[in-house]
Each structure stands twice: as structure tokens, then as C-alpha cells.
Amino acid sequence: MNILFSEDIVKLLIAAGLGALIGLEREYHGKAAGLRTMMLISIGSTLFTVISTKLGTDAGRIASNIVTGIGFIGGGIIFRESNRVSGITTAATAWATAALGMCVGIGYYEIALASSILVLFVLYVLVPIQELINRHNQLRTYRIVCKFQQKTLKNYENLFRELGLTAKRGVQNRVGNTIIGTWSVQGPERKHDKLTKILLNDEEVLEVDF
Secondary structure, three states: OOHHHOHHHHHHHHHHHHHHHHHHHHHHOOOOOOHHHHHHHHHHHHHHHHHHHHHOOOHHHHHHHHHHHHHHHHHHHOEEEOOEEEOHHHHHHHHHHHHHHHHHHOOOHHHHHHHHHHHHHHHHOHHHHHHHHHHHOEEEEEEEEEEOOOOHHHHHHHHHHHOOOEEEEEEEEEEOOEEEEEEEEEEOHHHHHHHHHHHHOOOOEEEEEO
């Protein structure tokens, strides 16, 4: 068979296509790992798998090395932004894309295609459901800096309860004439919006992060 149409070349082309489908979604949403990254992850995983089968090496060891490598990439994608962690979904997508490439590399095309459809379903279709859940039950971290007064922070904890929000106290400390408190607060988005409006208009609050 002509090398341009050999099964191994076809595998790499399929891997590139599946990686592109997933990467387009990440690219469209402006994520750190987009079209090119997902294509390279898929192609690379397929290539390593093909090479391992040709060399007759332990496929399990090659697979574990691929997963380890993707772990390093995922670590670079995940980062902390203000009071929240970003990039976890993109890192998980890269992990799944590597698995797709491995499936293609060993010739499990049907599994690779079905898995690609499931990944795209999660990335596209479940977004509205996630947004609906967040509107009804959202977790935010609040950091409030105000002038030091007795029971000042306790007053804000009472405010959380009055608004129907569940708060878990974090680190609290005093710096000079100011006192700083942090809380993990959970509840509906509309109640969070009401809380932030109150805090932003509170003359006692010097700084607020949420």
C-alpha cells in the first residue's frame, strides 16, 4: 500500500481531525489550550501509541507515560484567578483528548468517535445546565476589609444569614486599624448580587473582593 494511505498515516489524520473538533470549541471560548494544542495532544498520543506497538514495548508503560505527560500540560493550564481556580475543564479536555488519540493509535476507531461525541456533548450541551445550576446555587469567596470594631465581622456573618446565604468562615486577621475577613458563601446568584450591592454601598467597608 502507498505510504500516503497506510493505516498509520490514516490514524494520524483521524487523530488530527478529532483533536480539531474538540480544539475548535476551546478556541471559540478563548481558552488557553485551543485548536492547535488539542490537535497536537491527539496526534502525539496516537503517534506514541503507534510507535509502541511497532517496537513491541509494554503498551501499559507507554500509556502511563502519556498520561504523565498530559498531567504536566494540565498543570500548566490550571491557574488561580483572583479567588477562583480556572482551567480545570480545559485540562480535563486535554486529558480526554489524549485518551482519544491512544484509542485511534491502537485502532479502536469506534470508541474514539463515540468518546469524541461525548466530549463535545459535555462541552456544548451541558453549559446551559451548568449555568442554570450556578444561578440557583453559586459558591463565591468574599474578602472584606473594614475598620476594626468589636463584632464588625460578626455583623457581616449575620448579613449572610439574613439574605439566606450559607457562609463558611475562612482566615480572619487584624492589620493596624483594619480587620480582614474571608468567607466561602453559597446560595442563589440573585442573593449574591444583593449582598455585593450592600457591601459596595457600605461606608464601613474599605475593600471587598468577590
